[in-house]
Amino acid sequence: MAKHDEQIQKRMFIGVVWNCAGELKLLLSALLFLCSIITLVQFFPARDLRDCASLSPPSAAFDLVSDTVTAPTEVQYKKIEDVVVNNGLIKRNFNGYGSAAYNFVLMSAYRGGGDTFAIVGLSSKPLQLFSKPTYVCQWIPHHATVDKENITVAGYKILPDWGYGRVYTVVVVNCTFPYPVGADGSGGRLVIHASTSGGGDTNRDLTDTIEALTETPGSFDASQLEAPPKYEYLYCGSPLYGDLSPQRVREWIAYHANFFGEKSHFVIYDAGGVHRDVMEVLRPWVEKGYVTLQDVKEEERFDGYYHNQFLIVNDCLHRYRFMAKWMFFFDVDEFIFVPKETTIKNVTDSLSGFTQFTIEQRTMSNKLCYLDDNPGRIYRKWGMEKLVYRDTKRGVRRDRKYAIQPRNVFATGVHMSQNFKGRTTHKTDGKITYYHYHGTISERREPCRQLVNVTEKYVDGTPYVVDTTMRDAADAVKRFEVRTIGQVLLKTRQ
Known part of the structure; x- marks a missing residue:
């Protein structure tokens, strides 16, 4: 009998629990939430929580040391009130505050x-x-x-x-x-x-x-205006910004120092992109006299176009116009190239009758990498060795970069100058070109996204073919780097 009563009590308990399941879930959830709050409170600082509701007015300054509010700066201009003139006409007045963009x-x-x-x-x-x-x-x-x-x-x-x-x-x-x-x-x-x-x-x-x-x-000294230029070639680039890849910068400076030769110089403007690792890459070239580095981060205060790159290139033009015979304008993800049977000096000498010439672009894939007979070592290679797929899409307008004889130029731009005396030519196809690895400089990671071993490939409707021009030049560039600055950059990474 007792056993039968016990079974009835169990059934009644289960029935009550079953019928009140929703209420029990709500109660248990509330208890869990309360316990969580109590646990978190233990980590709060021992400061009166009422202070959290005490917010300083937006116009006031808050002293973090004494926890006191200081008075705002005294108003400099007296407000001009509205006035009533003849016949009850109300003359409204407008009061300007703050400052707009600077005059100059x-x-x-x-x-x-x-x-x-x-x-x-x-x-x-x-x-x-x-x-x-x-x-x-x-x-x-x-x-x-x-x-x-x-x-x-x-x-x-x-x-x-x-x-x-x-x-x-x-x-x-x-x-x-x-x-x-x-x-x-x-x-x-x-x-x-x-x-x-x-x-x-x-x-x-x-x-x-x-x-x-x-x-x-x-x-x-007026004689310096007529003196022969110190450099045959001088590079003026747009300001560097962002988290740049030290390895890509290393490849670029070594390649062009070798390409332009000993009578060349590179003026690099730092708008925040020359971080510690990039500085380690540039330092040996600065010490060798190839590079001048200028800090222009202050220009970021003024909201102009693309880190004020037009301002920077015009400063470079006028600052160095009497120091260089030719001045080149391009970016650090672009590599200038002339055919093997000639030299950059032969090209510029043949164009000496022009104040300006433009340079044709060859667009390279920034994702496709060629998988050769040694796939295990592909990630150790330089970007110019493995990014070998060139965009061959027809009917596409591609930007150009340019070079000028600066003594004849009054102002300049990013892709060409429109303010100079003399002539310009765009007929440089086959003489000089540049390989553009768009975006590879701004990412500190391995550029290869897809490894392929075919000579032609379509990606998202764009045809690519293998172009090993820059890859073939890599060994000579590496030897030049070691011969010029030693092995200080051998451990450089992305």
Whole structure:
């Protein structure tokens, strides 16, 4: 009998549990959540949690040391109130605060001759688009005499970035005086007066006076303008940014130092891309005199086109225009090439009658790698050895890069210059070209995504063929690197 009663009680308990399953699940979930909260509270700092609800006003500054709120900066401009004028007319007033884009941001100024200068900078793009800002150049000698008085001329404005600028656009102001100034080495100051011409706020025709260049007595020697250039070839590139691959940079600099020869130089502008590992690659070339590195990270404050690359190339042009016979403009994922039976000097000598020539592009796959007879060692090879598949799609407009004789150029661009004296030619097919490994420089990982061993392949509708031109040059480049800087870069990785 007792056993029968026990069985009835078990059935009743199971029935109650079964009928209240939803409520029990909810109760157990609540208990689990509560226990989780109690566990997490143990890791909170022993500070009153009520402080979490005490947020500082957006305009106030919070002192992290004393936990006190400091007063905001005193307002500089007095508000102009609305006023009632004749016949009850209410005259509304508008109050401007803060600052818009600058009228002019000076980067550099250089002599272009005894009587001419170039001033390189940025300016508000809306101001350039919707107004007519003007520039006046003034030369002030250090010791004014009857023969050496202040002289003022209108500045000639060049906008070389084709309207690509964002908040800021690049401006190159040419200042040409009617006769040489300071050419005798007496020194002086170049001042530019930049006027908004009513642009932005038409109630204010603001003019900013900027000291662009100062020459101390004896600092300028006019003979340097006619002296033979120090370098046969000088590289000016767009600013480097991002987490760049040290190995790709290593290949690029070794290849081109060998390609252009001893009378070449590379000017590299760092916009954040020359991190520690890239610096280790460039350092031996800097020490050997092949590379000059410039820090331009400050330009990132000003929102221009693509890290202000038009600004950078124009600074490079005018800074080094008297130091190089030829100046090349291309990127660090592009490799210049001339046929084996000739040299870069033969090519440039044949084009010496032109101020500018453009260079044809050969687009390489940045994913396909050739799987040869030694597949186990493919990941140890340089990118130029294994990325050998060339895009052969027809009817595609491909960008070009270019070279100039800088003494004849007033302003320049990324893919070509439109401001020069002399002639230009695009008929360089078969003479000089460049291999473009787009995107491989900006990723610190193995570029090979697919290993293939066929001579032709279609990928996403694009035909590729094997082109071993750069691969065949790799051994000579490696030997040149070791012969020039030793084995310091042998352990370089992606």
